Amino acid sequence: MKLVDLSVRRRVTIAMFTVGILLFGVVSLSRLNISLLPELSYPTLTIRTEYTGAAPAEIENLITKPIEETLGAVRNVNQIRSISRSGTSDVTLEFDWGTDMDYAGLDVREKLDAIRLPLEATRPVLLRFDPTLEPVIRYALFLDSESQEAAEFASLTSDEHSSLKYLRRFADEHIKKELEAGGGVASVKVSGGLEEEIQVLVDQQRLAHLNIPIEQLSSVLRAENINLSGGRLEEGSQHYLVRTLNQFRSVEQIDDVVISSEPGKPVYLRDVARVVQSYKEREAITRIRGQEAVEIAIYKEGDANTVAVARIVETRMQNVNKILPSELKMVKVYDQSTFINQAVDEVVKAGLIGGLLAMIVLFIFLRDVRSTLIISLSIPVSVIATFNLMYSYDITLNIMSLGGIALGIGLLVDNSIVVLENISRHRAQGKSTFMAAKEGAGEVGMAVVASTLTTVAVFFPLVFVQGIAGQLFRDQALTVTFSLLASLLVALTLIPMLASIRKDETDKTPEPVLAEPRTRVGRFLRQIRLFMFNTIPVFIVRVIAGFFRVVGKAVMFFLNPVLNSVNRLYNRVENAYPVILKSALENRVVVLGCAVIIFAGTLFMIPRLGIELIPSLAQGTYNIEFRMPPGTPLSRTDDAIQTIQLAAAADDRIDLAFSVAGSGNRMDANPDQGGENWGEMNVKLKSGYISDHEEATMADMRMALESIPGLQYKFSRPALFSFRTPVEVEISGYELDELKLVSDRIAEKMRASDRFADVKSSMEQGHPEINIYFDREKAAALGLQVHDAANRIVSKIKGDVATKYSWRDQKIDVLVRTREQDRGSVDDIRQLIINPESDKPVTLDAIAEIRSGMGPGEIRRISQQRVAVVTSNINYGDLGSAADEIGSIIGSTPMPGAVQAAISGQNEEMDSAFSSLILALLLAVFLVYLVMASQFESLIHPFVILFTIPLALIGSVWALWITGSTVSVVVFIGLILLAGIVVNNAIVLIDLINQLRDKGMDKAEAILEGAKLRLRPILMTTLTTVLGLLPLSIGFGEGAEIRAPMGITVIGGLLVSTLLTLVVIPVMYAILDRKKFSSATLPATATLPATKGDNV
Incomplete structure (x- = not known):
């Protein structure tokens, strides 16, 4: 090859070129970002609309349905899902993978502008679901109960509310501002504690006596609390700025506002209301180890690096600690960068150990330090060269991209082994170092190019893989491809150059002649x-x-x-191998029959392995999501969570438990999370308690959860791939009663099975409602409008923020509404005066019928049809077995004629991913065949080599079964990679056999001689690849759940395939090859026994 010839003649050029690649690779490495996973862009948009006070049925008819009908025409929409809850509508659009979400968002906004919604409804807000919308770091701020200062502070404060307001104020004024100034920080959200609010509590009886509507109070306060610029005044040579300064400077000034003025009788606000410094209605209560706290959640910018942001936040926290009062304490309850760093370090460690093991194998076989180091150079050079391409393609250092490099560690030396081994063989024939390097590398050049291209080609079909699997493994496919192409270049340039450096007396390297x-x-x-x-x-x-x-x-x-x-062991293998191969050639039918039987038995084993989408990652932390019955106040939800906090505190394996009752400060578009009856607790285990202990502590926590009546719960690990639960059953129909009946039956049967855990139905719990039905005739007779009466009810019960009170840098809401005793019960609502401006006050029950009842807690719709959803986690077993059992449950459940049930959740995603991966695997095999056919200029020889793939499947399946691994997306990627690897040994073997036959050897002699000559490089490449992958396959360390199944798949398949390749492939070659070579010029030393059907 010309490239090889250039390399051995221009050694300095190759050396400088290599140094340049290494230098730029190191620079690129320093600029690569670190993340846990590749950037995952979910093609999902959520439209959230709020309509305060509306019941789920009203939300469905007035908000959800119009939005669904309008957005159904948006291009590339795959499915529309919606949830109608009290006061909130969430419509989620799921687009086809690959959709440009920027254009999709513009299209959705354009159509939303044309929708007619009720005037009281808020403007629809467009949200994007993205796992990066989870906070990257969470802190808890609380009073340090162990400090003397905290005790003194508690003695000075009148009640617990004062300390909670103090915590919230300090977090808002100091911590939030300091952390938001950090680079890469998108937002800092503070929740928990008490937010200050000035409340104007109105006596509706006094208002009615004075004929003053409650809306007038808000209007007057808004008008009185104002500062305006009056322009400039010039008086002589002096210039003045004219300002009207009338903003409230104290709460007492609000009390003194005149709200009505009759001649000689001003009415002050204090005459009809009481102004108090209080706090807003709580939306969230946060606790750490049972103690109430304030949460500070840090969100990163969309393109920011998590690890870099964490470092910046840590630096900023040093400034916070300087101003943090001694009575306060801050604890980091979650840091995403910790797991990222640990997982990435584990992959790097696995790669380094794998490379070291590969070098040991090389040294054992070569018994020459110089040759071992020459081949080993291909590993660092190829890896560092890969960093250049990773930087160019904007690939981060994550467990998938680094896993791709680690997977390729053992493969990187394969080409170099073949090249150097052939150079050594030519050197042993007495050729000079220069000629041995030139001819030896050139002789196998096309073979190593073909073997590399077959490995690289298997990754091209991954572009057809849709969904999460395609995005997840793109980085891995690219890094493996980059590193293998780099190793090919190293094998054809650097290896021959280094091998040609040694001088001897026979070396006739022509020296350049200079004038x-x-x-x-x-x-x-x-x-x-x-x-x-x-x-x-x-x-x-x-x-x-x-x-x-x-x-x-x-x-x-x-x-x-x-x-x-x-060496003695290898010599025995080398001496025994020709005997075994000759016997196999003499008993071809027996050999092939055994191979077919083993393969058939392997196919029988596949259904026993179990299937799942993607293995979950044990991170030493997990979440518990709670939901109390609809209508449960926030305080009751917090009481239930405190019970769980006590159970967590009694467990020695748990480091801390941090909980949020209520909506908290979530920024994501997940419609399932929020409301006063919702809560979440993050459980963090102590160091050293990871995988096995997670499941054990979950089981103990379930026992505590079961003791709380009416509580529904769900366990999950921090979300990495999808927020859908493993098992979901969608029951579709129209009548809510029928949907509830069927969903309850299915949920009951699932709870009866010990396979399912955390079973929850969306139709199990209704929402308590107070329904007000106006009598329009009575209202009209009294001169009242239904619309005005409804708005007045909202103003009196919910209240109206009239203005803002400025205190320091804070803007505190001034809320106007009726007193607690005027709105504390259903009877109080009946007695609400809805026309206080009239001389004849009218109570609400005079013009309306008020009923208490239970409405649906939520109404879900999928593809514009009502559904009930039963969700569940899996207690044991795999996802495929769980789906089979769910199918049996659905089949045995009687359903009304209009109701249907189907399995969805992760099972649906798994089916989609597996279908595209099977297509990718078939295309990969076809591409491998194309590359080999092009190299051999034959259709038969590539067909013979393809038999290594089913042989590899035998090893993969049995390796997975022995290790207890399931078939997942990760395993499929391993099989695709394996399809490109296992053919390499057969390519090199068949290529040498053809070369020997082309030189005149008989087919039988060429098979035996070629197999003997290729035994050592085949064993070397296999062992280096296997040992290079071994650290990845050991299920220890962070992220091992994703790494290990792929490594096990490749190792098992490669070992078995290599052993069988050395026997089965020569037999298949002997049977199928009919190609005519040049006449034999060498005496035959072996004969190939004829079998039936062999005409050669």
Whole structure:
């Protein structure tokens, strides 16, 4: 090959080119971002609309249905899902993967502008679901109960409310501002504690007596609390700014506002209302280890790096700690960067150990330090060169991209092994070092190119993989491809160049002839050039080579006994192999029959493995999501969570439990989370308690949860891929009663099975409602409008923020509404005066019928049809087995004619992913065949080589079964990678057999001779690949759940395929090959026994 010839002739050029790649690779590495996973862009948009006070049925008819009907025409929409809850509508659009979400968002906004919604409804808000919308860091701020200062502070404050307002104020004024100034921080959300509010509590009886509507109070307060600029005034040479300063400077000034003025009788606000400094109605209560606290959640910008943001926040926290009062304490309850760093470190460690093991294998086989180091150079050079391409393609350092590099560690030396082994063989034939490097590398050049291309080609079909699997494994496919292409370039350039450096007496390397300069200066400059660009580089290379030679001799002195034992073992294998192969060739039918039987048994084992979408990652932390019956006040939800906090505090394995009751400060568009009856607790285990203990503590926590009546709960680990539960049953129909009946039956049967945990139905709990039905005739007779009466009810019960009170840098809401005793019960609502401006006050019950009842807690719709959803986690077993049991439950459940049930959730995503991955696997095999057919210019020889793939499947399936692994998306990616790897040994073997036959050998002799010559490189490449993958396959460390199944798949398949390839492939070649080669010129040393059907 010309590239090989150039490499051995232009050694300095190749050396400088290599140094340049290494230098730029190191620079690129320093600029690569670190993240846990590749950037996952979910093609989902959520439209959230609020309509305060409306029941779920009204929300469905007035908000959800119009939005669904309008947005159904948006392009590339795959499915529309919606949830109508009290006061809130969430419509989620799921787009086809690959949709440009920026254009989709513009299209949705354009259609939303044309929708006619009730005037009282808020403007629809467009939200994007993205896992990055989870906070990257969470802190808890609380009073340090162990400090003396906290005790003194508690003694000075009148009640607990004062300390909670103090915590919230300090977090808002100091911590939030300090952290938001950090680079990469998108937002800092503070929740918990008490937000200050000034409340104007109105006596409706006094208002009615004075004929003053409650709306007038809000209008007057808004008008009185104002500062305005009056322009400029010039008086002589003096210029003045004119300002009207009338904003409230104290609460007492609000009391003194005149709200009505009759001649000589001003009515002050204090006459009809009481102004108090209080706090807003709580939306969330946060606790850490049972103690109430304030949560500070840090969200990163969309393109910011999590690890870099965490470092910046840590720096900013040093400034916070300087101003943090001694009575307060801050604890970090969650830091996403910790797990990322640990997971990435584990992958790097696995790669380094794998590379070291591969070098040990090389040394054992080669027994030469120089040759081992030459081949081993292909690992760092290829990896560092890969960093250049990763930076160009904007790939981050994550467990998938680094996992791709680690997967390729053992593969990176394969090409170099084949090249150097062939160079050594030519050197043993007495050729000079230069000619051995040139001819040896050139002879196998096309074979290593083909073997590399077959491995690279298997990743092209991944572009057809849809969904989460395609996005997740893109980085891994690219990094493996980049590293393998780099290793190919190293094998054809750097390896021959280094192998040709050693000089000997037979070396006839032509020296370049330079024209003799005519002048003395020219001769001097020529000597300088030779010294700088020839003598010095050659001297450095020889010094390094001499150093390695000395080190090699010292190492060999101590290792010779071990190496001799290994060598004797290999010699036995090498001597026995021709005998075994010859016997196999004589009994072809028996060999193929055994292979077919083993393969058939393997196919029978596949259904026993179990299937799942993606293995969950044990991170030493998990979440418990709670939901109390609809209508449960926030305080009751908090009481239930405190019970769980006590159970967590009694568990020695749990480090801390941090809980949020209520909506908290969530920024994401997940419609399932929120409301006063909702809560969440994050449980963090102590260091050293990770995988097994997570499940054990979950089981103990379930026992505590079961003791709380009416509580529904769900366990989950921090979301990485999808927020859908493993098992979901969608029951579709129209009548809510029928949907509730069927969903309750299915949920009851699922709870009866110990396979399912955390079973929850969306129709189990209704929402308590007070329904007000106006009598329009009575209202009209009294001169009242239904619309005005409804608005007045909202103003009196919910209240109206009239203005803002300025205090320091804060803007505090001034809320106007009726007193607690006027709105504390249903009877109080009946007695609400709805026309206080009239001389004849009218109570609400005079013009309306008020009923208490239970409405649906929520109404769900999928594809514009009502559904009930039963969700569940899996207690044991795999997702496929759970789906089969769900199918049996659905089949045995009687349903009304218009009701249907189907399995969805992660099972639906799994089916979609597996379908596209099977297509990708078939396309990968086809591409491998195309590459091999192009190399061999034959259709039969590639077909023979393809038999290595089913042989590899045998090893993969049995390896998964022995290790207890399930078939998942990760395993499929391993199989696709395996399809490109296992053919490499057969390619090199068949290529050598064809070369020997082309030189005149008989087919039988060529098979035996070629197999014998290729035995050592085949075993070397296999063992280096297997040992390179071994650290990835050991299920220890963070992120091992994703790494291990892929490594197990490749190792099992490669080992079994290699052993069978050495026997089965020569047999298949002997049977199927009919190609005519040149006439034999060498005496036959072996004969191939004829079998029935063999005409050669």
